[in-house]
Amino acid sequence: MSYSTLVNNRIRMSKSTIIFNIIGYSILSVLALLCIFPFIMLLSGSFTAEQSIAQYGYGIIPREFSTNAYDLLFKNPGEIVHAYGVTIFITAAGTFFGLFVTSMTAYVLSRQDFKYRNGFSFFFYFTTLFNGGTLTIYIFFVKYLNLKDSYLALILPLLINVFYLLIMRSFMTSIPSSIIESAKIDGAGEFLIYVRLILPLSKSGLTTIGLFILLGYWNDWYNAMLYISDYKMYPLQYMLYNMLSATEAISRISSSSGIEISNMPAQSLKMAMAVIATGPVLLVYPFVQKYFVKGITIGAVKG
Amino acid sequence: MIAPAVLLTIILSYIPMSGLVLAFKNFRYDLGVFGSPWAGFENFKYFFLSGTGARVTFNTIFYNLINLITSQFLSMLVAIFITEIFGKTYKKICQSLIFLPYFISWVIVGTFIYNIFNYETGTFNSILKFFNMEPINMYSIPSAWVWIIMIFNSWKWVGYNSIIYMAAITNIDAECYEAADIDGANIFQKIRSITFPSIMPTIIVMLLLNVGRILRGDFQMFYQIVGNNGQLYNTTDVIDTFVFRSLLTSSDMGMTAAVSFYQSVLCLVIILAVNGIVKRVNKEYALF
Numbered sequence: 001m002s003y004s005t006l007v008n009n010r011i012r013m014s015k016s017t018i019i020f021n022i023i024g025y026s027i028l029s030v031l032a033l034l035c036i037f038p039f040i041m042l043l044s045g046s047f048t049a050e051q052s053i054a055q056y057g058y059g060i061i062p063r064e065f066s067t068n069a070y071d072l073l074f075k076n077p078g079e080i081v082h083a084y085g086v087t088i089f090i091t092a093a094g095t096f097f098g099l100f101v102t103s104m105t106a107y108v109l110s111r112q113d114f115k116y117r118n119g120f121s122f123f124f125y126f127t128t129l130f131n132g133g134t135l136t137i138y139i140f141f142v143k144y145l146n147l148k149d150s151y152l153a154l155i156l157p158l159l160i161n162v163f164y165l166l167i168m169r170s171f172m173t174s175i176p177s178s179i180i181e182s183a184k185i186d187g188a189g190e191f192l193i194y195v196r197l198i199l200p201l202s203k204s205g206l207t208t209i210g211l212f213i214l215l216g217y218w219n220d221w222y223n224a225m226l227y228i229s230d231y232k233m234y235p236l237q238y239m240l241y242n243m244l245s246a247t248e249a250i251s252r253i254s255s256s257s258g259i260e261i262s263n264m265p266a267q268s269l270k271m272a273m274a275v276i277a278t279g280p281v282l283l284v285y286p287f288v289q290k291y292f293v294k295g296i297t298i299g300a301v302k303g
Numbered sequence: 304m305i306a307p308a309v310l311l312t313i314i315l316s317y318i319p320m321s322g323l324v325l326a327f328k329n330f331r332y333d334l335g336v337f338g339s340p341w342a343g344f345e346n347f348k349y350f351f352l353s354g355t356g357a358r359v360t361f362n363t364i365f366y367n368l369i370n371l372i373t374s375q376f377l378s379m380l381v382a383i384f385i386t387e388i389f390g391k392t393y394k395k396i397c398q399s400l401i402f403l404p405y406f407i408s409w410v411i412v413g414t415f416i417y418n419i420f421n422y423e424t425g426t427f428n429s430i431l432k433f434f435n436m437e438p439i440n441m442y443s444i445p446s447a448w449v450w451i452i453m454i455f456n457s458w459k460w461v462g463y464n465s466i467i468y469m470a471a472i473t474n475i476d477a478e479c480y481e482a483a484d485i486d487g488a489n490i491f492q493k494i495r496s497i498t499f500p501s502i503m504p505t506i507i508v509m510l511l512l513n514v515g516r517i518l519r520g521d522f523q524m525f526y527q528i529v530g531n532n533g534q535l536y537n538t539t540d541v542i543d544t545f546v547f548r549s550l551l552t553s554s555d556m557g558m559t560a561a562v563s564f565y566q567s568v569l570c571l572v573i574i575l576a577v578n579g580i581v582k583r584v585n586k587e588y589a590l591f
Contacts, residue, residue, distance in 0.1 A: 016489035024384035025393075031381065032400035034458065038415040039403065041426065045418065058418050058426050105308035120305060122591055127316035129515055129571050133563025134543075135550060136322025137315070139336065160311055163512065190304060219408030222523055241410045245530070267424070274411050282406055289399065296470040298508055301591040 046070070046271035053267045069272035079239070080276065086151075087236040091217040094155045098213040101160060103206060106168035107198050112177060118302045121169070125301045128162050138226055153227035154235065158216050164209045170299035171205035172198065208295030211288050218281050240277045244270055323567070325560035346561035355545065356565075363520045363541040366452065371513045374457040378464035379506070383494060385465065386472045402462030412455060413527030420451070445538040452528060452539065456521070464509075471505040472498060504588060511581065511590040515574040518542060518566045542566055 037060075045058045049066035056063055073080060105124075109117045132140075137157070147153040175198065183193050199206065224238035234242070322336050329342040350356045381401060385394050404412070419426045420441040428438035441447050479497050488496070520541030529539045531548075542562060550559050574590075582589035 016491055020490045021388045024388040025390075027380065028384055028388075028394075028397040028401070031461070032397045035400050035403050035462070038418075041418060042411075042415070053424055056424075056429065058424065058429070101308050101311065104304050108305040118591070120309070123309070124312060125591065127312060129574055130320070130567040131316055131563075132319035132322045133560070133566065134546065135556060135559045135563060136319045136325065136336075139322055139325075139556075140319040143332075143335070156311075156315060160308060160315070165308075194304065215406060219410075221408060221410055237408050237410055240408075244410065244414055270414065274414055278407050278411060282403075285399070285402075285406065292466055293470045293473055296467050297474075298467055298470075298505060300508055300511075300589065302589070 042271055042274055046268055046275045048268055048271075050266070050268055066268070069268040072269060073272055073276065080236075080273075082232065083234055083236045083239045086233060087218060090151060090154050090220075090235060091214055093151075094158060094217040095210060095214045097155070098159050098161075099206060099210050102165055102168055102209060102213075103172075103199065103202065104194060105160075106165055106172050107194050109165075109169045110172035110175070111180075112173075121166075121301045124160075124162050124165060134226070141227065148227055149230050149233060150227070151233070154220065154223050155217075157223050158213070158220060161213070161216070164212055166301065167296055167298055168202075168205055168209055170297040171295065172202060173299070174297065175201050204291035204295040206295075207288050207291040211284065214284070215281065236277045240273050243273050323560055323564045325556060326564040327561075328557060330556035330560075342557060346555075346557035347565070349555075350558055350562055350565075356562075358537070359540050359542045359545045360518070362539070363518055363543075366449075366456075366520065366541060367513070367517045369449075369453055370456045371510070373453055374460045374464060375506070375509060375513075377457050377461050379468050379502075381461055381465040382468035382472055383498060386469055387490065387494070398462070398465075401465065404459045404461075405463045409523040409527040412459060412524075413530070416451065416455065416528055442532055443534055445535050448529065448535055448539050452524070455528065456524060459524075467509065468502060468505060471502040475501045507581065507588045508590065511574070511578060514577050515570065515590075517573060518570045520544065522547065 040060055041058050044060060044062050045053065046069055047065055047067065048058070048062040049064040049068065052062070052064040052066075108114055109121055111117065131137075141147040141153055141156075147156075179197060179201075180193055183197055188196070219237055220235065221237040221241045224233075224235050225241070228234060228238065325336060325339070326346055327341060327343060328336075328339040329345070330336070330339045334340075385398055388394065417425075420428075422428060422438060422440045422442070425441075427441070431438050441451070475497065479501075480493060483493050483497060520543040522541075522543040525539060525541055525544045526547070529535050529544070532539075546559050546562050549555055578590050
């Protein structure tokens with residue numbers, strides 16, 4: 001290659017790279033803005049005076065700043081604090097057991113010397129293809145397991161997610177089998193190998209899947225809608241849902257705080273409640289972000 | 304060690320499956336699932352003869368297909384840009400922001416959508432008013448919701464899906480790119496000839512996993528976005544929302560089970576067929 005063609009290539013290369021970067025920057029910036037915009041609107045809406053919303057609609061910056069909605073929510077914080085407690089309990093218990101069962105199962109399925117690994121993988125995957133549907137599970141839970149108004153009904157349905165199981169298994173397949181072999185020679189039992197060797201080596205996989213499971217529990221309102229009828233057992237998201245869809249919860253707050261319904265800051269109150277329900281889980285993100293890309297490897301059902 | 308998961312799966316998935324016999328029964332709560340009298344194919348009749356079956360099946364497949372294409376395509380695009388462009392800090396910030404929608408529940412997404420599109424105070428109409436245009440009541444235009452649902456579905460999942468593709472891209476051997484650089488390939492050529500073929504297995508697994516649920520509508524999404532807006536049912540009612548609604552309103556357990564049965568059987572048939580075809584073409588790419 002002569003010097004001039006090399007220089008030409010250089011120039012052409014950098015030109016296309018510049019074009020690529022311009023397109024990339026524009027697309028990513030627009031997307032990022034679109035993603036953050038509703039959150040800003042939500043936050044601003046929660047700090048806007050009610051009449052201002054009614055008159056001008058929502059904006060990026062509150063037209064008329066007011067902490068009315070938050071004052072009202074925290075005037076009688078009992079219900080919210082309680083719902084927080086329920087959500088935190090469900091999320092903590094569910095994430096812990098979910099992660100434990102998922103990682104243990106994934107470890108077994110990732111072992112190449114386990115003869116029936118493909119059969120068992122399909123056994124799990126099959127449930128996502130063919131299942132009884134909401135109704136039969138509902139009847140089974142309520143009539144046969146007696147789980148109506150039980151926290152177990154909120155934990156069990158989300159405990160094992162086959163997609164996460166597949167991700168975790170692909171992740172663990174990349175752990176060299178020689179490590180397991182040598183531990184075996186040293187006389188370690190299977191469970192010990194799993195706890196002492198596999199779990200520490202799977203940190204990024206566990207963190208990623210852990211976050212997914214955690215978000216699943218934190219954001220779950222559906223199972224609460226199906227199984228929980230006792231108001232005292234409502235998790236946060238279902239309380240929020242009720243607040244948004246019906247004015248039932250609002251009127252309850254109104255009666256307990258002594259404010260007329262017509263004077264309730266309904267719109268900003270909804271926004272404030274949404275902020276309160278979402279805030280804490282967003283705080284988890286910075287801590288787990290660095291594990292993300294490393295933690296996800298997706299493979300087929302067979303392995 | 305696999306026992307807890309197997310046991311849980313049997314209890315939570317395989318035993319309730321037997322409840323699908325309800326599809327062929329006339330359910331009576333006092334007699335239980337297995338004591339109720341048989342009804343033959345009676346339960347399937349209404350669903351299909353009323354035309355509802357065809358409509359919700361079409362809607363379910365339609366939304367799954369367009370959502371699959373748009374969100375996977377967008378995710379791939381984002382993943383490629385984030386891994387290839389300059390500027391580490393800026394990339395990080397963008398990635399974090401794009402991932403944000405994954406964190407929130409559909410309940411809150413439903414609120415966003417209501418804030419944007421409601422007739423009286425919505426942002427959309429505020430903007431229209433600002434430009435002196437007539438406000439539009441979106442909740443009476445069914446066809447608009449196809450777009451709204453498609454956009455918000457992509458919006459919610461693009462961060463999550465792009466991470467899966469990013470992981471696949473970072474696994475590509477850097478030497479491939481270096482060799483291409485020496486040969487004078489530009490960035491578009493590198494993406495077409497290296498990145499794309501290398502993430503093909505991931506693309507196919509993602510496609511197959513999604514095809515396996517092609518008849519299952521994302522209930523939470525549809526329910527929170529559309530809610531009980533009867534006006535919009537024609538374009539937004541999917542199998543799952545229909546089942547849920549008929550359970551609430553008519554408590555026709557038999558028909559509900561029949562629809563679930565139909566959904567499961569069709570899902571199974573479709574994935575077996577598609578997986579079979581993929582297996583024929585390239586054994587490596589098959590899901591199972």
